[in-house]
Structures are given as C-alpha cells and as structure tokens.
Amino acid sequence: MTTRTQGRVLPNARHLFQIPKGIAYFNTASLAPTLNGVLAAGRASLERRAQPWMINASDWFTAAEQRRALFARLIGAEADDIALISATSYGFATAAANLDGRPGQRVLVLAEEYPSGVYTWRRFAARTGTTVHTVHREPGRTWTDAVLQDLDETVAVVSVPQVHWTDGTLVDLPPIAQAAHDAGASLVIDASQSVGAMPLDVAELRPEFVVTVGYKWLLGPFGLGYLYVAPARQEGRPLEENWIVREDAQDFARLADYRDTYQHGARRFDMGQRTAFELTPMAIAALEQLADWTVPSIATTLEVVTGRIAEAARHLGLHVPEPRGPHMLGIEVPEYRRARLLHTLNEADVHVGARGAVLRISPHLHTTDRDIERLLQVLAADPTHAQHH
Numbered sequence: 374m375t376t377r378t379q380g381r382v383l384p385n386a387r388h389l390f391q392i393p394k395g396i397a398y399f400n401t402a403s404l405a406p407t408l409n410g411v412l413a414a415g416r417a418s419l420e421r422r423a424q425p426w427m428i429n430a431s432d433w434f435t436a437a438e439q440r441r442a443l444f445a446r447l448i449g450a451e452a453d454d455i456a457l458i459s460a461t462s463y464g465f466a467t468a469a470a471n472l473d474g475r476p477g478q479r480v481l482v483l484a485e486e487y488p489s490g491v492y493t494w495r496r497f498a499a500r501t502g503t504t505v506h507t508v509h510r511e512p513g514r515t516w517t518d519a520v521l522q523d524l525d526e527t528v529a530v531v532s533v534p535q536v537h538w539t540d541g542t543l544v545d546l547p548p549i550a551q552a553a554h555d556a557g558a559s560l561v562i563d564a565s566q567s568v569g570a571m572p573l574d575v576a577e578l579r580p581e582f583v584v585t586v587g588y589k590w591l592l593g594p595f596g597l598g599y600l601y602v603a604p605a606r607q608e609g610r611p612l613e614e615n616w617i618v619r620e621d622a623q624d625f626a627r628l629a630d631y632r633d634t635y636q637h638g639a640r641r642f643d644m645g646q647r648t649a650f651e652l653t654p655m656a657i658a659a660l661e662q663l664a665d666w667t668v669p670s671i672a673t674t675l676e677v678v679t680g681r682i683a684e685a686a687r688h689l690g691l692h693v694p695e696p697r698g699p700h701m702l703g704i705e706v707p708e709y710r711r712a713r714l715l716h717t718l719n720e721a722d723v724h725v726g727a728r729g730a731v732l733r734i735s736p737h738l739h740t741t742d743r744d745i746e747r748l749l750q751v752l753a754a755d756p757t758h759a760q761h762h
Contacts, residue, residue, distance in 0.1 A: 379572075380669030382677060386738035389662075397723040397744035402538070402566055402701050402735035405592045407655075414658040415594070415651070422650050430625055433617065436653045437643075443660035444591075444599045447668060448564075448583065449574040453638025454607070456600040457647040461565055463612065464584030464600040465493035465532075467642050468561050471609035472581065474529035476502035481523060481531045481558075483516060484509045485729055487538045490563055494532060503529055510542075515696060517545040521552055528558040535567035539728035540703025541679075541735070543696040550578040565589060568599075569663055570700035570737075571672050575601055582606070590700070592663065592737075593656040597649060602639035611635075615645040671738065675700040678736045678745065685749045694731070703731030704752070714755050723748050 390406050392398055398406055407415075421427055442452040458464050474480070480494045484507050491505070498505050506528075510519045516537060524531060531553045533544050546562065553560045560580040564573055568583075569590035575583060583601035587593035602609075616622055618640050619632040635641035663671070676699035683693045683702050692705040706714055708730070715727055725748070726733035734748070 380667060380671070380673035383666055383670050383674045383738060385741060386666075387741055390739040392739050395722055397721075397747045398739065399723065399725045399734045399736050399744070399748060401570075401737045402541075402589060402733055403726050404595075405589055405737065406739060407594075408592055408659060408662055410662060411592065411594070411655045411658045414654040418651050418654040428650065430623065432650075433648050434623060436657060437647055437649075440597075440653055440656050440660065443657060443664065447568060447573075447660070447663065448601060449576045450601055451638075453640075454575070454601055454604065456602055456639040456642035457644060458584075458598045458600045458642070459596055459644045460489070460598055461487065461563060461584050461586055462489040462493065463644060464582065464598060465490050465561070465563075467600060467602075467612055468582040468584065469493050469497040470612060471606055472497070472530055472559050472561075474498075474501040474503035477527065478503045478529040479506040479527050480504070481506050481508055481520060481528055481533070483507070483520075483533060483537060483544070485537075485539055486532075486534070487563060487565070490532055490561075494530070497530070501529075515545070516542055517548060520544070520549050524549070524552045524556055524558065526556050528553070528556055530559045530561060532561040532563070534563045534565070535571060535573060536698035536701065538563075538566045540694050540731045540733060541566070541697040541701035542694045542703070543698055545696075546573075546578055550580065554579065566701070567698060569668060569671070570675060571698050572668050575603075579603070587656055587659075591656075592659040594652045597652055597656050600639070600642060602642060607639050607641075609642075611641045611643075613645055615643070617645075617647065618643050666738070672699040674738060675736060678740055679734065682734055682736075682745060682748065686752065689752055691752070700737075701733060701735040703728070703733055705731050710755065714751075717755065718748075718751050721747060721751050723751055 389408055441455045445452045445455045494505050508519045508523050510516050562580050562583045564583050564585040568585045581603050585599050587597045588595045618635055620634040679702045686693050686704050694703055
C-alpha cells in the first residue's frame, strides 16, 4: 500500500461516464472525463440559462453556497473557509498577496513543480526580497526528506503539493506541516492533483492556504476552482473588489448603497462572476458523486489499479518512482523512445500523459481490467522494457 486510505473498494463505474468501449483513458490528472450526471446537469443549466426570466435573485447565491459547502466537506473545512476561484494561478496569487517575507528568507518549492506556483513565488520574491529555493530530491530519497532537510527558520513560505504533478510521487504533508509550523513558516498546498482522490485534512495540517482546480480529480467543469483560507487569514486583501461578496449583496435594490464590509469568512476572496449559472450545477453534481463514493474509498480503489500497473511495469524492467499517491504513477521511459511509445499508445486508443521523463498514468473509477491489459500490452510490446532497468 502506498498510503493509508481506510476506504472500501468500489465497484467499477464505467457506466457513469461517457467513455466508449474502445477507449482506455489514463489521463485524469490532465482533464477528467465527464460523468453522465455532470453532463446532464450541464445540459439542464444551459436550458435554464436560455430563459433568464426563470432565474431569481436568490439564484445568484444559493448554488454557489452549495458548491462551497460540498467542497469544504472533502477537506474537513467549514464552508466559511472556502473561496470560489477560477484557477490555481488565482489561488496562488491570493495567497502570495496575503503573505509576507523579508530579505534573507526563502520560499521552498519542489523541483519541476507546476509552473503557476513557481511564477507566483518568483513575483512574491521580487516584492518581498525573499529568494525562491528549489528543493531537489536526490536518488533514493523522498520529497518529504528533501523538504524537511531544507526547512528551517529562514523559510517564510513552504509551497508544496500532496503528490508531485509529474509522476504522483508522495509528499507526506503531516511532518512537513509540523516542521513548517515549528519554523514559523506559512504552508501553502497545491492540492490540484490530489483532492477528490486522496484524503486531505486541513484540521490536521493547519495550512494557510490550499488551492485546487475543479476539472481534474474533482471531476467538475473547467474554470471553477477552490481556495481554502485559514481563519486567521480571512480578514486579508482579495485580488478584486466585486459586488457579490459585499455585505447585503442579496438586496439588489440597494446595490448602489456601497458597502466597505464583506460577507463573512473567505467569501471576500471569491472571483468575480462566481455564480457561473451554466457551470455551477455541473460542479455540484460532481461533488455530490464524490461525496457518495467517499474520497477514502476512491483512493483505496485506485490504489488497487495503480498498484497492478506499477507491479507489471517493474516486471517489464521499467522504473516506477516511489513512494507515490494511490491514484497516479509515473513510468520512466528514455527520451529517445518516449515520442514513439506515446504515438503507439495513441494509435491503440490508450491515452496517458507525458510529463518530464515519465509517462503519467492516472486512472479513475471508469478504468476496467481490459483498459489495464491494453496499456500493459503496449508497454510489453515496446523494446524500451528490455533496455531500461
């Protein structure tokens, strides 16, 4: 087992997705397939949006609040702790605008980390006089060990994911969180590649901010993301000043009675047009399905799938970096073979991701035994496995 998930193995849910029988899709980490229920919710919302006279004042708020609450439950937070955002870049920018540092301090990021965070912390460093320190993982060491080695009292911000986005290798957050708190550093978590497929508990970790997109492991539409804001940071400065986050915004007749005060909690950090009439019902349908499955059970189920693939890949002489999360893995392939192997996989309608030096394999509950067999057949037929040990 790669991590303690404490869930049950769920039955295959291929019938809940619009994936043809001939397609083997292993690229959830890039873009999740759409659930049938999410697609139906989207169609209904488009029909409703076509008749705006059917939308009343309360509709600008109620569905957004439902989405906020559903996401909050996934990470052990309260609805008041969640801001509704558009993208990881928006979440990182909000975090950076509400944190500080001084010359001589450092911001820790992982090597080859997701670009939006790195670019944000570079801008933060230019503003504060801090430096961005890239943590490298030496052979035989974990990301956790590497971060803990570099985390000391000179660190202002620790910005890490729960798994590395390129290959799913694990970043064990509890010891990192404790070390960050002991050093007086702020903890910022990019959970875009883990929330929805791997348990995360903000009460245990006590981060300052957690950012995630909604279109990967949360199975929702593009353009709707989430930002957890610790209670101590909820009086901070939002990136924009929009009307809907102000006190008494529900009273449309008095919107020109301008308010300097915000609605309570993290709502001040919501993006403009957060109502998203067309997309919000889709996100709600996806979050409700995740709640029904439960994240621990999703993780347990996917751990069986990725474990089977990892074991078979090793038998072919391919290297699979460990430890990793339960829901995704990387298979290292020499650069001179990578493009041809990807072409062969695509020709066989086996869809994976390529990130860095690895093929990134990210299944979901739609993945069948036949999908796994087709992936492994292509890998076994490729001469790479005879040369890469």
